[in-house]
Amino acid sequence: MKIHPLITTSEALSDLCSRLAKADFVCVDTEFMRENTYWPELCLIQIADTNEAAAIDPLAKDIDLSPLLDLLVDNEDVLKVFHAGGQDVEIVYNLTGKTPHPIFDTQIAMMAISQSEQIGYSNLVESWLGLQIDKGARFTDWSRRPLTERQIDYAIGDVTHLAKIFPKILQRLIKTGRGAWLDIEMEKLADPDNYRNDPGAAWQRIKAAGRNPAMLGRLKALAYWREIEAQDKNLPRGRIARDETLADLASHPPRQQADLAKVRGLSAAWKDNEIGKRLIAALEGSSPLGDDELPPRTPRGAPLGKEGALVADLLKLLLKIRSREIDVAARLLARSEDLELLAAGVRQLPLLEGWRFGVFGKDALDLVEGKLAFAVVNGKLKMTHVDDAAPTAEAAE
Template identity: 80%
Template sequence: MKIHTLITDSDELAQLCDRLAKSDFVTVDTEFMRENTYWPELCLVQIANTEEAAAIDPLAPGIDLTPLYDLLTLNHDVLKVFHAGGQDVEIIFNATGRTPAPIFDTQIAMMAVSQSEQIGYSNLVESWLGLTIDKGARFTDWSRRPLTERQIEYAIGDVTHLSKIFPKILKRLIKTERGSWLDQEMEKLANPEHYRNDPTQAWRRIKAAGRNPLMLGRLRAIAEWRELEAQSKNIPRGRIARDETLADLASHPPKQQADLAKVRGLSQGWRDNDIGKRLMATIAKAQPLSDDELPPRQPRGAPLGKEGALVADLLKLLLKIRAREIDVAARLLTRSDELEMLAAGVRKNLPILEGWRYEVFGKDALELVEGRLAFAVEKGRLKMTRVSDDSQLFAGENASLADDTEA
């Protein structure tokens, strides 16, 4: 494979992208810094196909990244392969307003061919190629120039290894006929709405108890205010105020600016500085949420009684058994809150009861809840067994067992 150490010239980049545009796929990775900024700062882009690989310096004076962004987001003939690519996609979206397409994420794909829920890149390389990654440059300052040869070699290795691993994973997916299982997950990763930053919706990410319209209206207002303050200064939102501080302000709004000094998480300076004045003005102008804007009454998951909780535990056990049997990550099949809703009697709008998830797991989960499936031990291994329609033992014996337990 031909390796281009570091591309800093616009013409050289354009020529590289012209060549890569003829590939079936390219592997992509980025290095960035975001510890001290609101917007992640793109410091390096690595890209490869099966024949060549390169590191691209976005910080090089005068470099035009348009050919790269067009290849990633407008050329739909080339598949873009990432590993755990959420933050990489976010950076590309921030720069272009578009997301890479079509897209494939090897971390997500591993969930369909193994029980790995969030396999790290180093473990991925070791399991597929038998290589150990040098992690020494992992936490380097990628914004500092010049980059060392070790940094560049480490960075390019991320895409050269991935270009060898992706065809192997694809072959496994084809053999197991599980490629379609990943369609929905890949669509989520490529959905621009997932990365669109709407300050008016920032409050939804903050945990706040209750559905009081006035309190939530204040939370919406000050969460939006914090986003705009952080964006204007290009600093992390947590540097303005933490989530729990915003929730406290929304629940117990200060009557005057001097009271801000008493709020946990705010310094004494807030009692008379300009940012404190802007916060107080925001709180004063906050409007209650309308009925349509309030979060749904249905909490995450479903309310479970004592028996429902036991059923949910049985469903989670069934999930572990099935994931082990078919060698798939349990999280790809379903989530705990969905199992709890099924145990509580919910039957509509559950992914577990639709499509391939129903065929692979949901059908058995429903039969377990409705008493047509039971656990058994055979030769020391836990397995599932069908309960005949005319048998009442499953329901009757469990009912009497529950009565004895209560007694």
């Protein structure tokens, strides 16, 4: 594979993208900094197909990234391969308002062919290629220039290794017949709604006890205020105010701005400065949430009464058994919270739809409905279906 020198000009980037546009797939990775900013600062982009690889410097003077972005978001003929690519996709979305498509994530794919829940890139490379990655440049400051040769080599390795691993994973998926399982998961990863920063929905990420409409209305207003402040100042949300502080303010709103000096997590200066004034204005302008905005009630009381928690535990045990039997990550089959909802009587769940129903959901439902039981066979825990046609003790008499 040909490794290009660091690309710092529009001409070199355009030539590279013209060639990559003819590839079946390209592997993509990014290096960025976001510890001190709201928006991630893109510092390096790595890309490779089976023939060539390059690192691109987005901070280079006057470089035009349009050819690369067009390749990622508009060229439907080239598959874009990432590993744990959520944050990489977010960066592309921030730059274009679109997400890469079609897309493939090797971390998600590994869940369909192994019991690995969230395999890291280093472990992926070691398991497939038998190589150990030098992690010395992992926590480097990618915004500093010039980049060292070691930094660039480390960064390009993220895509050159992936270009070798992806075909192997694809072959395994084809062999197991589980490729179709991932279609929905990959579309979820590429869904622009996942990366759209809607200040009006920011409150939903904050943990708050209860469903009081007035309290949640205040929380929504505060979260919106914080989002705008963070975006305008390009600072992390937590630098404006922590989640716990917003939840406390929503539950116990101050009567006047001077009271902000007593709020844990806020500077005493907020009692008479402009940001404190805007916070109070947000609280005063809040209104209770309508019924259609309130979070759904968590179902209470399982079908078996007080035994509901035990039923959920049995479902989780079933999940572990099935995951082991078919060598699939349990998380791909079902989430723990969905198993608890199933035990509580909810039936509109992802595990009861599509391929998940045939692989796991049907047995999970049978267990809840008393049609499935545990058994020990040759020292291993197995599941066995109860014969519905078997006569009951009363019938036998």
